[in-house]
Amino acid sequence: xxxxxxxxxxxxxxxxxxxxxxxxTPVPMDDVSLPRGFTAHVANVGIKDDTDDFxxxxxxxxxxxxAVFTRxxxxxxxxxxxxxxxxxxxxxxxxxxxxxxNVATGARGRADAEELAAGVARAxxxxxxDVLVASTGVIGRxxxxxxxRSHLSELRTPFGTTDAAAAATAIMTTDTHxxxxxxxxxxxxxxxxxVGIAKGVGMIEPDMAxxxxxxxxDASVDRDLLDAMFRRVVERTFNSLSxxxxxxxxxxxxxxxxxxxxxxxxxDLEAALGSVCLDLTRQLAADGEGAETLVVVEVDGARDDAxxxxxxxxxxxxxxxxxxxxxxxxxxGRVAMAIGKCSEDTDIDQERVRIRFGDAEVYPDDPGPDGxxxxxxxxxxxxxxxxxxxxxxxxxxxxxxxxxxDGYVRINADYTx
Amino acid sequence: xxxxxxxxxxxxxxxxxxxxxxxxTPVPMDDVSLPRGFTAHVANVGIKDDTDDFxxxxxxxxxxxxAVFTRxxxxxxxxxxxxxxxxxxxxxxxxxxxxxxNVATGARGRADAEELAAGVARAxxxxxxDVLVASTGVIGRxxxxxxxRSHLSELRTPFGTTDAAAAATAIMTTDTHxxxxxxxxxxxxxxxxxVGIAKGVGMIEPDMAxxxxxxxxDASVDRDLLDAMFRRVVERTFNSLSxxxxxxxxxxxxxxxxxxxxxxxxxDLEAALGSVCLDLTRQLAADGEGAETLVVVEVDGARDDAxxxxxxxxxxxxxxxxxxxxxxxxxxGRVAMAIGKCSEDTDIDQERVRIRFGDAEVYPDDPGPDGxxxxxxxxxxxxxxxxxxxxxxxxxxxxxxxxxxDGYVRINADYTx
Numbered sequence: 001x002x003x004x005x006x007x008x009x010x011x012x013x014x015x016x017x018x019x020x021x022x023x024x025t026p027v028p029m030d031d032v033s034l035p036r037g038f039t040a041h042v043a044n045v046g047i048k049d050d051t052d053d054f055x056x057x058x059x060x061x062x063x064x065x066x067a068v069f070t071r072x073x074x075x076x077x078x079x080x081x082x083x084x085x086x087x088x089x090x091x092x093x094x095x096x097x098x099x100x101x102n103v104a105t106g107a108r109g110r111a112d113a114e115e116l117a118a119g120v121a122r123a124x125x126x127x128x129x130d131v132l133v134a135s136t137g138v139i140g141r142x143x144x145x146x147x148x149r150s151h152l153s154e155l156r157t158p159f160g161t162t163d164a165a166a167a168a169t170a171i172m173t174t175d176t177h178x179x180x181x182x183x184x185x186x187x188x189x190x191x192x193x194x195v196g197i198a199k200g201v202g203m204i205e206p207d208m209a210x211x212x213x214x215x216x217x218d219a220s221v222d223r224d225l226l227d228a229m230f231r232r233v234v235e236r237t238f239n240s241l242s243x244x245x246x247x248x249x250x251x252x253x254x255x256x257x258x259x260x261x262x263x264x265x266x267x268d269l270e271a272a273l274g275s276v277c278l279d280l281t282r283q284l285a286a287d288g289e290g291a292e293t294l295v296v297v298e299v300d301g302a303r304d305d306a307x308x309x310x311x312x313x314x315x316x317x318x319x320x321x322x323x324x325x326x327x328x329x330x331x332x333g334r335v336a337m338a339i340g341k342c343s344e345d346t347d348i349d350q351e352r353v354r355i356r357f358g359d360a361e362v363y364p365d366d367p368g369p370d371g372x373x374x375x376x377x378x379x380x381x382x383x384x385x386x387x388x389x390x391x392x393x394x395x396x397x398x399x400x401x402x403x404x405x406d407g408y409v410r411i412n413a414d415y416t417x
Numbered sequence: 418x419x420x421x422x423x424x425x426x427x428x429x430x431x432x433x434x435x436x437x438x439x440x441x442t443p444v445p446m447d448d449v450s451l452p453r454g455f456t457a458h459v460a461n462v463g464i465k466d467d468t469d470d471f472x473x474x475x476x477x478x479x480x481x482x483x484a485v486f487t488r489x490x491x492x493x494x495x496x497x498x499x500x501x502x503x504x505x506x507x508x509x510x511x512x513x514x515x516x517x518x519n520v521a522t523g524a525r526g527r528a529d530a531e532e533l534a535a536g537v538a539r540a541x542x543x544x545x546x547d548v549l550v551a552s553t554g555v556i557g558r559x560x561x562x563x564x565x566r567s568h569l570s571e572l573r574t575p576f577g578t579t580d581a582a583a584a585a586t587a588i589m590t591t592d593t594h595x596x597x598x599x600x601x602x603x604x605x606x607x608x609x610x611x612v613g614i615a616k617g618v619g620m621i622e623p624d625m626a627x628x629x630x631x632x633x634x635d636a637s638v639d640r641d642l643l644d645a646m647f648r649r650v651v652e653r654t655f656n657s658l659s660x661x662x663x664x665x666x667x668x669x670x671x672x673x674x675x676x677x678x679x680x681x682x683x684x685d686l687e688a689a690l691g692s693v694c695l696d697l698t699r700q701l702a703a704d705g706e707g708a709e710t711l712v713v714v715e716v717d718g719a720r721d722d723a724x725x726x727x728x729x730x731x732x733x734x735x736x737x738x739x740x741x742x743x744x745x746x747x748x749x750g751r752v753a754m755a756i757g758k759c760s761e762d763t764d765i766d767q768e769r770v771r772i773r774f775g776d777a778e779v780y781p782d783d784p785g786p787d788g789x790x791x792x793x794x795x796x797x798x799x800x801x802x803x804x805x806x807x808x809x810x811x812x813x814x815x816x817x818x819x820x821x822x823d824g825y826v827r828i829n830a831d832y833t834x
Contacts, residue, residue, distance in 0.1 A: 073765040074757030104753050139750025244736045319661045327830030333556025336521050340491030340666055348490040406823035413744030
C-alpha cells in the first residue's frame with residue numbers, strides 16, 4: 001500500500017483542500033487500485049460498438065452507502081430503481097451500462113433496469129436492492145436486452161480486476177479520457193483508501209449530482225454520518241460544476257464504504273471524500289465537450305454562500321464569458337454583465353463589486369493597455385480563474401466550468417441519434 | 418397614407434395574431450415612414466467607425482409614453498436616467514448612441530448620460546426629462562464626449578428624415594440587418610400608424626425588455642392604459658425571446674404616442690403593438706449571433722402560463738437542443754431532457770408529455786426511420802417549431818430563439834474589447 005505521503009503524488013489545485021496531505025492522486029492514474037474488498041468486472045456487451053460498455057464494481061460484503069441523483073422530471077428508470085435501492089443506506093455493487101441511457105423508454109425500460117439489478121445480484125449472491133444501476137448515452141432507445149441477458153447469465157465472481165482506470169474507462173460515453181481520483185487517510189487497520197471514478201462531458205449542470213461518479217472506500221463509517229457528509233461534499237464539488245447548463249436525466253453520484261480498513265476519523269474521511277470529488281469535478285470540467293480551458297470562478301464577499309454560488313454560476317454559465325475565455329479576450333464587461341443578471345440580488349451594488357482575472361484586478365481598477373496584453377497571455381492558460389468580490393459580507397463559493405468552443409458546437413450538431 | 422389592407426403587405430407568421438388585418442409590415446421595409454408628428458436625425462459622430470451611430474427620433478409635441486428596462490444589477494447610466502425620465506408617462510424624444518454602451522463607467526458615465534439628454538432637449542426645445550437615452554456596445558469605456566458635445570451644439574430642428582429604416586440602421590451594433598415593423602389601425606383622424614424599430618443580436622434574454630426597441634405611433638391613448646398594455650405586449654414578445662441566456666445591461670423598450678391621429682380603440686392599439694413587437698421579436702431571434710434557424714417553442718397543456726413559459730425557455734435555451742437544430746438532428750431526447758430540467762415542476766409527468774417537431778409527434782409516438790428522415794429535412798428549414806404538450810391543464814406560452822452555431826462562437830471569441 002502506498003504510504004500517506006509517497007512521492008509521485010500530485011496536489012489537486014492551489015488552496016482547494018484544507019488537508020493537503022490527503023489531496024493527492026497518484027501519477028499516472030493507471031496505478032490506482034480499488035480499495036480492499038472491491039473488485040470489478042469490465043466487459044463489452046455490444047451496446048453500441050466494441051468498446052467496454054458494461055461494468056460491475058462489487059464489494060465482498062455489505063457496504064454502508066449514500067447516493068444523490070438528478071432532479072430531472074425525465075429521470076430514467078436507472079435513477080428510479082437506484083433511488084429505491086439506496087434508501088436503506090446499504091449497497092454491495094454498482095452496475096453501469098454506458099452508451100445507452102435507458103431513458104424515456106416507458107414500462108419496458110423500467111422492467112429492463114429491474115432485470116439488470118436482479119441479474120447482478122444473483123451473480124454476486126445478494127439481493128437486487130443491494131445493487132445500484134446507472135446508465136448514460138442516447139435517450140429514447142431500449143437496451144439490447146438479449147445481449148445483456150446472455151451476458152448476465154454467465155457473470156460469476158470473483159471478478160477479474162481491481163484496476164480503477166479500467167472501470168473508469170468502461171463507463172465513458174464521449175469522454176476523451178477516463179477520470180480517477182484517490183486519497184488515503186489513517187484508519188484502525190493502518191490506512192484507508194478512497195477511490196473515485198467519474199464520467200461526463202456534456203449535459204452537465206448537475207444541481208444534485210454529476211453525470212456518473214462512484215466513490216469506493218474501505219473506511220468504516222456510520223450510515224447517517226456518511227449520508228450527511230456526502231451531501232455536503234457533493235454540494236461543493238459536483239453541484240458546483242457546469243459544462244453547458246443542461247441537466248442529465250441520469251445523474252448519479254454514490255459512495256460505498258466496505259469498512260475493511262476499520263474505523264477512521266470522520267473529519268479525515270470527509271476531507272478525503274472532498275478531495276477525491278473535487279479532483280473528479282475538475283477533471284470533468286476540463287474535459288467538457290470541446291473544452292480547451294478549465295474555468296474556475298471564485299466569488300467572495302457575498303451576503304451568504306448561496307448568493308456567492310448564484311453569482312458564480314451566472315458567470316461560469318454565461319456563453320459570452322465562456323467565448324471570451326476561448327478567444328483569450330480580457331473582456332471583463334461580460335463578467336460584469338453576468339453578475340448583473342442576478343437581478344433578484346438587489347444588494348449587489350456595482351460600485352462595490354471588484355473583478356479579477358487570476359491575480360490581476362480589472363474592475364474597477366483599469367489594467368491599462370500593458371495589463372490587458374498580459375491578461376491575454378493569462379487567458380491562453382489551461383486554467384483560468386475569474387474572481388469576483390461582491391463587497392457585501394463573507395459568503396463565498398467556487399464553481400468549475402469550461403470555455404465554449406466551436407468544438408462544442410461541432411460535437412453536438414453532429415452527434416447522431 | 419397606405420390603406421389598412423393594401424397590397425404588398427406580409428403577414429408576420431401563422432397564427433400569431435388575433436387580428437390579421439393589422440399583422441402586416443410593408444415589403445420592402447425601406448418604405449416604412451415614421452408616424453405623423455415624428456422625425457429623425459441620423460448621423461455619424463465617430464463613436465467607433467464611420468457608420469451612423471447617433472439617432473434622435475423626436476415628436477412635434479409631448480407624447481404619452483411607457484418603457485421597460487433591464488433588471489440587471491449592472492444597468493448603465495442610460496437606463497438609470499431613462500427610468501427617471503419616463504416615470505411621469507411623458508416623453509418627446511429618444512436619443513440612441515450605438516457602439517458604446519456607457520456601462521460600468523462610474524460617475525463620469527452618469528454625467529455624460531445627463532449631458533446627452535440635456536443637449537437633445539435644448540435642440541428640440543423641451544426639458545431634459547422629456548428625453549429617453551439608450552446606448553449599446555462595448556462595456557466599460559467612456560463616451561468620446563468631445564465629439565458628442567460638438568455634435569449636440571450643432572443639432573437643430575427640423576430633423577432631416579422620416580425613414581424608419583435609416584433610424585433602425587443607425588441603432589445597430591453587430592446586427593446583420595435593420596429591424597422595422599409596422600401596423601395600421603382605424604383612428605378618429607382616419608388611420609393611426611404604429612412603427613417599431615429594434616436592434617440586438619447577442620446578450621439577449623431580456624426578462625424585462627429586449628436590447629433596444631422603440632415603437633412610435635400617432636394614436637392617442639391614456640397613459641395608464643398605455644403602460645399596462647405595453648407591459649402585457651412586452652411579456653409575450655421581447656420577454657419571450659432568448660438568443661444566449663445573457664441579459665444586457667442596457668435593455669430598453671419604449672413606446673411614444675403623439676396622438677396626432679386622434680383616438681383609437683384601445684383593443685386595436687394593443688393588437689397593433691402586439692403585432693409590431695412580435696414581428697420585431699421574430700426578426701431579432703432570426704438575426705441572433707451566428708443564427709441560421711429561427712426556433713419557435715410552443716408549450717401548451719401547462720398548469721398555467723407561467724409554467725408553460727418556464728418549460729418553453731428551458732427548451733429554447735438548451736445548448737443541446739440548439740445544436741441539435743443546427744445539425745438538423747431530430748434528437749427529441751434532448752427536448753425531453755430540457756423539459757426535465759424544470760425540476761420544481763413536480764406535476765410534469767413524463768408519461769403525459771407529448772413532443773412534436775412541426776406537426777410531427779416524436780414522443781411518445783415514435784416517428785420511425787422514414788419519419789426521422791422527413792424530420793431531418795424539416796430541421797433544415799429557416800424556421801423550426803418545437804411543440805410540447807404537458808397534458809396538465811390549459812396554460813400556454815410561445816418563445817422565440819435560434820440555433821447555436823460555430824458562427825456564434827466565432828463572433829464572440831473574436832469580438833475585441
